[in-house]
Amino acid sequence: MRGLVFLLLVAVASARVYDRCEWARVLKNNGMDGYWGVSLADWVCLSQWESHYNTQATNHNTDGSTDYGIFQINSRYWCYDGSFARNACGIQCSELLTDNVVTAINCAKRVVRDPNGIRAWVAWKVHCQDRDLSSYLAGCGL
Numbered sequence: 001m002r003g004l005v006f007l008l009l010v011a012v013a014s015a016r017v018y019d020r021c022e023w024a025r026v027l028k029n030n031g032m033d034g035y036w037g038v039s040l041a042d043w044v045c046l047s048q049w050e051s052h053y054n055t056q057a058t059n060h061n062t063d064g065s066t067d068y069g070i071f072q073i074n075s076r077y078w079c080y081d082g083s084f085a086r087n088a089c090g091i092q093c094s095e096l097l098t099d100n101v102v103t104a105i106n107c108a109k110r111v112v113r114d115p116n117g118i119r120a121w122v123a124w125k126v127h128c129q130d131r132d133l134s135s136y137l138a139g140c141g142l
Helices: 002-013 020-029 040-051 093-097 102-113 122-127
Strands: 058-060 066-068
Touching (some): 040 122, 093 102
């Protein structure tokens, strides 16, 4: 139990909120532009509406699952937080709450390879799908 509390304190201490352009550069540098057919602007839009670029964001859902981190990755399917067992990304959900976003990016890549693709994220469907997303990269020099 002490170990879990320590890990959660470390996760909270190392969380951060990205600036839009900074986040776009991080995504681009980690191979997200065009990954599995998803544009960089789609990833930035998704992150804006899911977490406001906050690595520490969480959301508790009515089905008992929780969404974690900058991409709001769900514990029912993608990570393990003690509640559900699928864990398709093979990670602890707490790993999605730190400023080491490589784990979150790799898990998002796994999610988008699923048959639902980027449609797995409700915020993307509501706020990004079939919209002009040029403003999400505007002024970023990418």
